[in-house]
Amino acid sequence: MITKLVFTLFINLWLFQCLFGSDSIPAGNVSGHWVLANSPYKIYGNILLPFNSSLEIDSGVVVIFQGHFDFQVRGRITALGTSTQNIIFTANGSWWGIRIAGISPSQDSSYFINCKVEKGNAGGTNEYANGGAFYISYYSKLRIASCIITNNTAHNNGGGIYFNHSSPVISGNIISNNVANNEGGGIYCSYSAPKITDNTISYNGQGIYCKNSAPLIAGNIIKNNGLSSGIDCESCSPSIINNIISYNGMGIYANLSAPFVTGNVIHHNTAPYGAGIRCVFNSSPLITNNTFAYNTATTYGGALYCSQSSSPVVKNNILWGNIATGGGNQLALDQTSHPSFYNCDVQGGSAMFYYFEAPGTFTGTYINNINVDPLFSNPSNYDYSLQSTSQCIDAGTLDTTGLGLPETDLTGGPRICNSHVDIGAYENCTITGNKDFSSDFSSLKIYPDPSSNIITIETSGQQVKCHLSMINLNGKNIFIREITENKTTLDISNLTGGVYFVRIAVEKRVLTGKFIKH
Numbered sequence: 001m002i003t004k005l006v007f008t009l010f011i012n013l014w015l016f017q018c019l020f021g022s023d024s025i026p027a028g029n030v031s032g033h034w035v036l037a038n039s040p041y042k043i044y045g046n047i048l049l050p051f052n053s054s055l056e057i058d059s060g061v062v063v064i065f066q067g068h069f070d071f072q073v074r075g076r077i078t079a080l081g082t083s084t085q086n087i088i089f090t091a092n093g094s095w096w097g098i099r100i101a102g103i104s105p106s107q108d109s110s111y112f113i114n115c116k117v118e119k120g121n122a123g124g125t126n127e128y129a130n131g132g133a134f135y136i137s138y139y140s141k142l143r144i145a146s147c148i149i150t151n152n153t154a155h156n157n158g159g160g161i162y163f164n165h166s167s168p169v170i171s172g173n174i175i176s177n178n179v180a181n182n183e184g185g186g187i188y189c190s191y192s193a194p195k196i197t198d199n200t201i202s203y204n205g206q207g208i209y210c211k212n213s214a215p216l217i218a219g220n221i222i223k224n225n226g227l228s229s230g231i232d233c234e235s236c237s238p239s240i241i242n243n244i245i246s247y248n249g250m251g252i253y254a255n256l257s258a259p260f261v262t263g264n265v266i267h268h269n270t271a272p273y274g275a276g277i278r279c280v281f282n283s284s285p286l287i288t289n290n291t292f293a294y295n296t297a298t299t300y301g302g303a304l305y306c307s308q309s310s311s312p313v314v315k316n317n318i319l320w321g322n323i324a325t326g327g328g329n330q331l332a333l334d335q336t337s338h339p340s341f342y343n344c345d346v347q348g349g350s351a352m353f354y355y356f357e358a359p360g361t362f363t364g365t366y367i368n369n370i371n372v373d374p375l376f377s378n379p380s381n382y383d384y385s386l387q388s389t390s391q392c393i394d395a396g397t398l399d400t401t402g403l404g405l406p407e408t409d410l411t412g413g414p415r416i417c418n419s420h421v422d423i424g425a426y427e428n429c430t431i432t433g434n435k436d437f438s439s440d441f442s443s444l445k446i447y448p449d450p451s452s453n454i455i456t457i458e459t460s461g462q463q464v465k466c467h468l469s470m471i472n473l474n475g476k477n478i479f480i481r482e483i484t485e486n487k488t489t490l491d492i493s494n495l496t497g498g499v500y501f502v503r504i505a506v507e508k509r510v511l512t513g514k515f516i517k518h
Contacts, residue, residue, distance in 0.1 A: 003138050029053070030298055031075065036060045036085075042324075046096075049075040057149065060085035066392065070096030073110065073281055079515070081114030083146070094121035096128070097152065098493065102139035110140040117277045120152040122162075128154040131162030132178055139295070142168035149173060154180040159204060162311045163213075167193040171516045184209035188277040193260050195348050196220065198476070207248060210236045218406075223247045230269070233257040233283075240264060242410050242425075246382075252297065254283035254310075254396035255401045259488065263385050263415070264405055266303075267293040272444045273332070274305025276322065281308045288414075289316045289396065291384045293376070297324040300356045301332035304339070311364075315403065316396035317376050318345045318384075318424040330355030340365035343397045345423050370395065374424065377514070382473060383499045385411070385426040385514070391426045396421035411501045413512055429512050446502055450516035454492045457502055458488045471501040492517055 023038040027045020031053040034041055040062035046069045047462060049055050052074035057063075059082045065071075071089075081087040089098065097120030099108070118134040132152030136142065149160045150359040157179035166189075175186045185205030187196065191212050198219040198374070201207045206228035209219060222230040229340045230248035231240060235256045236377045242263040245251045249254035250271035252261065260275070268277045279285065292303040302322030306312065312332075317335070319330040326332075330346050331353045333339065341350070341364070349371040375390040376473065377383045386392055394479040398420065405415045417429040457468065470478040478495070483504075492500075495517045504511045 016468070017044050027069070027479045031055050034058065034061050039065050042066055043095075044069075045068050046072065049073040049077055050073055052269045054078070054108075056080075058085050059087060062088045062090070064111075065089075065091040065095035066121075067091075068093065068095055070493045071098045074107075075353070076108045077110045077126065078160065079112045083114055085110075085114075086148070089115065091119045094119050096120065096124075097122060097133050097135060097289050098133055099131065099135040100139050100142065101135065101356060104294075106143035106304045107141065109143070111142075112144045112147055114146045115144075116148040117151070118148075118427075118444050120150045121277045121305075122154040122156070122158075126153065130157045130164075132159045132180070134158075134161045135509070136162065136166045137164040137166060137267045138166060140167040142166070144168065144170050144173060146172045146236045147174075149175045150177050152178045154182075154183045154184075154188075155350075156180065157184050159185040159211070163187075163189040163194055164194040165191045167195070169197075170199060171195070173199045176203045178204045180205055185228070189215055190215045201225070206229055210234070210238055212236065214238060216241070218242055219384075220244075227251070227277075228252040229271075231259075233259050241406055242408075244410070246464045247271065250274060250278055252281045254285055256281045259285045260404060261290060262288045262404065263409060263425050264290045265293070265410065266290060267382070267384065269429055270293065270298070272299045273297060274301040275324075276301075276303040276319075277312075278305045279307070279310035279312055279337075279456070281310070283310045283312070284420060284456050286403070286431045287312050287314045287317060289405060289421065289423070289425060291318045291374075292322055292330075293384055294321040294323075295323070297326070297328075297332070299326040299327075300328050300354065302329045304331045306331070306333040306337035306339055308334070309336045311339050311340070313342075314344060315342045316344065316421060316423050318392060320345065320346070320347045320374055320380075324354070327356060327359075328352075328372040328434065329334040332356050338364045341369050341421075342367050343395060343423060344369045345392050346371055348479075368397075370423075371432075378430055378499060378516075381499050381516070382515075384424070385501075386424065386428045387484065388428065390428065394418060394420040411467060411503065411512065412477060413501075413503055413505075444502070444504060444513040445510040446513045446515045448518045452518045453491065454513055455492055457488045457490065457504075457513075459504065467503075467505050469503045469505070471503065 024042045038206040038471040043065045050076045117133040132154040159180035188200045200221045207222045207230040209232040211234040225248045227249040229250040230245045251266040251269045275297045275449040276292040303319040350362040375387040398502045469480040
């Protein structure tokens with residue numbers, strides 16, 4: 001009898017391998033090591049990585065779900081791809097995505113690095129309607145970095161990633177073309193404080209939605225997220241720092257929220273109300289050192305809109321080139337809202353602020369503001385840094401206490417030069433007289449400009465050891481190298497066309513320049 005049973009089990013296993021292959025995974029528990037030699041791994045049911053178990057996945061492995069199954073994670077997973085060999089999670093049709101929940105706080109950290117996660121579909125009910133690619137609940141020891149999260153959907157919230165009571169690190173990812181029927185096409189966070197940094201979040205139904213949360217949102221490119229907002233804050237206090245927020249339905253929406261908004265370029269967003277930032281229901285953000293440019297409101301408030309007792313503090317910002325067809329190119333507000341403006345460059349001045357309920361003269365605080373062309377360097381190429389003759393240079397508030405300014409601006413250069421902050425998102429920094437340079441080290445030349453292949457970077461004096469870095473228009477470091485000569489030649493033939501910044505730095509002293517790659 002035992003012999004017959006063993007034979008039957010052997011035959012069943014042999015038939016499974018013949019039908020599905022040795023790299024096929026049936027429903028049930030998984031752990032161990034998935035290697036490239038056995039790839040692709042075909043999943044034929046719901047799988048679970050149990051608590052106190054681990055799964056390591058090698059770079060280049062492809063995981064293909066053969067039906068609408070899920071991957072429940074309770075243990076530790078390390079999916080470490082490389083930039084040239086991503087780990088791919090996909091499906092024949094669609095799948096439930098990766099669901100990380102119910103993990104003990106003692107469980108070791110998990111990692112998804114250089115992975116691609118696609119075709120997730122949270123199409124169920126309750127929590128199974130959230131998190132197309134990733135559903136993360138009550139777990140913070142997680143890092144998702146340098147991944148591509150694309151073409152995922154959620155029936156409710158979080159087309160790309162859904163957080164609940166979780167504070168993971170989400171860094172350097174491309175999060176694109178995800179859809180949620182309710183909120184958070186790209187990212188949804190509830191009662192969470194994730195670090196969302198240096199990602200490109202684009203072409204989602206909505207960029208980031210946060211509710212009762214305090215995320216750090218820094219260094220991201222948040223663009224082209226449909227008719228909805230780039231960032232939606234509901235009863236939140238996020239830190240929104242040094243992002244490019246453009247071509248969304250609205251830049252930032254604040255409802256019962258007090259976001260800290262600093263160092264961002266918010267441009268070319270289009271919405272009925274408040275295309276740059278819309279503040280409603282007692283929202284009073286601190287808005288410092290941003291550049292609002294060429295946003296369009298089809299009704300009121302091209303750059304800013306304040307209603308229902310919303311009174312933001314607005315310091316050191318540029319509001320220029322914004323349009324509102326109904327009134328208030330730079331600001332539209334109601335009688336219950338009392339924003340304060342300090343040391344801003346406001347096109348048209350406060351005389352152009354618009355009370356949309358009953359037109360009248362602005363009665364809020366308006367101190368040390370100017371109304372002059374900020375002299376953007378090259379706005380047609382989205383370069384909103386300042387020309388050297390701009391009156392916004394060194395024109396910010398003398399006292400920056402409480403502003404919470406970051407150490408660097410979008411180019412990676414110092415946020416404050418010459419002991420006086422500039423107005424806007426970019427600092428115009430030219431420092432002379434450094435002990436590490438010769439006495440005539442006072443200028444930086446980059447030639448030819450424009451260039452297609454080779455550029456020469458030259459300073460006016462002999463240098464000792466310093467650091468040269470190149471940054472693209474989105475604030476991303478292309479490379480950093482150490483130099484000791486006053487003339488350096490670089491091959492830029494592999495760069496994409498556009499504007500690039502060059503920084504030469506010793507300690508906190510910096511020379512900056514830029515060039516155009518054709």
